[in-house]
Amino acid sequence: MTDLDGAGALTAPAPPRSQRPSGLTRRQRWERRQRRRSVGVAALSTFVVVTLLVVLVPRLDTWQRVRESFFDWGVFRDSFPPIARAFWLDVRIFLVCAPTILVLGLVIALARNVRSPLLYPVRLFATLYTDGVRGVPVILWIYLIGFGMVGLINSRTFFGSYLFWGGVALIVTYSAYVSEVFRAGIESVHESQRAAARSLGLSTWQSNLHVVLPQAVRRVVPPLMNDLVSLQKDVALISLLGPVEALRRANIITSDLFNFTPYVVAAVLFIAVAVPLTRLADHLMAKERRRMSGTAIR
Amino acid sequence: MTPLIEYRDVLKSFGDKVVLDGIDLAVDRGEVITLIGASGSGKSTLLRCTNLLEPIDDGEIVFDGVDISEPGLPPDPIRRRIGMVFQSFNLFPHKTVLENVTLAPRKVLGRSKREAHDQAMAMLSRFGLADKAGDYPDRCSGGQQQRVAIVRALQMEPEVMLLDEITSALDPELVGEVLDVVRELKREGMTMLLATHEMHFAREISDRVCFLDAGRILEQGPPDQLFGAPHEPRTRQFLQRVIDAGRM
Known part of the structure; x- marks a missing residue:
């Protein structure tokens, strides 16, 4: 190193602070x-x-009564297996409805953004759908579609069952909410991303598919998971139509025994699914964040 | 020789605000033209209109003999022949450097994954970015990101590059590496239109410098003339302010 000012020629600079020995x-x-x-x-x-x-x-004086009616171990033990079996129906309904809702919600969100005049009716319908569906209580849709369609079709096949039409009602209502989540995600992607994609010659559709949607979907995973956790519980609303799922089974046992413990059993089962679901979502998000700001494996 | 791009009396306004107020300019093949002027003078808008990211209201932009400002003309075939680099890089954050660079060649030009990959790696290596290929943009410095953005545009083998204040968002010590890439492009004979606040660089690289003021090209000429002996009082005033700010 050349000596620039001449003054520091005799004293060597101290070693970097980080290299000197020290404890905490x-x-x-x-x-x-x-x-x-x-x-x-x-x-x-x-x-x-x-x-x-x-x-x-x-x-507390009331504690004994509370314990007997809500936390009776004997009732818990006896009612758990039938309620758990019935809960399997809830899980299956959820597993079929959730992916359908996600796909339909995304399609509706995209439909609300189409610009072609030819497809204007699609856009109009998508807008009316989200507004109309979200303006009506979920339970009303369950009654309307569930009882309505089953009465109309009047067939004893699966496609004339309360179970099927209850599932349809859930898909109808939830896809409207989910589509709004997707739409918010799409709109949150900065315009400059679209400009960059279009400037490379990518078409509107290619820009959406490769640039806008992947970013939009990543951003809305937490609110989507929130909706899915909510759906996982609202599956129980189908019991209003008759299918014997966990809530319905708990209801039946409760009225037999005059004891509320079966409801607690159902609650425990719903929680047992909801909590891991939210933790999974958190985990996926954290992993995604690490990936985006870390070095990828080649 | 017919110019590669010709602007004829271009008018563009955003609402009541007129941004381009009768631009006339011809850009020859291989020419490097720098647009200087205060913020809001219309530099960026002129570049965005050239790439059809903004439609012009009146006048014509003729690219390689075709009036590309014709309303209703499909923009994609034109855009793929015009490269653009933005002030804020605009890399795709969910894609790696390599994926950023190969997306358009694969989807627009229909190149195979292999072919796009090889071409991209060759150019990334040339600009010292090969070891960044697998990284996400977040992991790159501003200078690296902007160089990747230039490579991304070059992969489409454009006939002209539009560079919109590409060093304005960079830390001072990172500006040099990006400008080196632009110098390299000039050596190869790339036609370039750039908007910039780097006056030293404008003087060094340009064949012609245009001073924009309130949406008009107030003065243009070779860099030595425009920087050394500007005619217009407004140009002198602008350059004086740049000098006072220590930027020249």
């Missing part, structure tokens, strides 16, 4: 103290609250 930094020592303190406080406060609950709640 001042900041790390402070953070460690803080961490210990927070863990201690959290443990103590949790202990106090749990102890109060465990000690005090059973002393």
Whole structure:
């Protein structure tokens, strides 16, 4: 190195701070103290609250009655297998409806964005559909489509069943909500992305498919999962039409025993699916974020 | 020789605001033309109109003998012959560098994956970006991203490149590597239209410099003349402000 000013010629610069030996930094020592303190406080406060609950709640006069009607272990044990079997129907309905809703929702969102005058009716219908469907309570659609279509078709095949038309009602209502989520995602992609795609000669459709939609869909995964968790519970609404799924089965057992524990069993089953579903969504999102800001495997 | 691009009395307004107010300009093949002027003088709009990202209201833009400003003309076949690079890079964040660069050749030109890949890697290597091919744009510096954006446009083998303030969003120490790429393109004889605030660079690279003011080309000429002895008071005023800001 050349000596530019002549003044620093005799003293060599100190080695970089990071290379000099040292233990924890001042900041790390402070953070460690803080961490210990927070863990201690959290443990103590949790202990106090749990102890109060465990000690005090059973002393309440009403607790015994609450326990008998909602948390009767014998009833729980006996009603779990039939309700779980019935819950399998909920799961199957969900597994068929969810993908259908996602596809239909995306198609409706795209239909609302078409610009061709020839396809204007498609756009008009998509707009009326989302407005109309979302303006009416879900339960009304279930009655209207479920009882309505089954009465109209009057056939004993699967396609004339309450189960089928209940599923259709869920698909109709949820696809309208989901399409709005997709549309918000599509509109959140900055115009400059479309400009870049079009400037390369990609057509409107190619720009949508390769540039806009992939970004839009990634962005709306959390609200979509929210809708799916909501759907997973609303599947139980089909029981209003008659099919014996978990809620219906719990209802039947409850009226037999005059005990509400079967409802708790159904609730536990719904939670058992909903919680992993949301955690899965969080996990997928985190993974996606890491991928986008990390080095990809070639 | 007929010009590659000819602007004839181009008019463009956004609502009440007139952005291009009668632009006349002819760009020859192999020529490098720089547009300078204050923000809002119409530089970017002229480039965006050339690539049909914005329609013009009146006048004509003739590209290779065809009036591309004809309303209703399908824009895609024209756009693939015109490369554009944006101030904010506009790389596709969900695609790797290599995917960014090969998307259009594969989908628009119908090249095979192999062919597009090989051509892209060759050009990425040439510009020192080969080791970034598998990375997402987020992992690249601004200078690297902008060079990738240039490669992405070049992969379509355009006949002209429109560079819209391509160094304005970069940290000062990253400007050089992007300008080097532009110098390289000039050496190859690429026709270029660029809007820029880098006056040194404009003076060095341009065959002709146009000073835009309120949507009009107020003055144009060889760089030495326009920077050294501008005729118009407005041009002198603009250049003086640039000098005062320490940018020239």
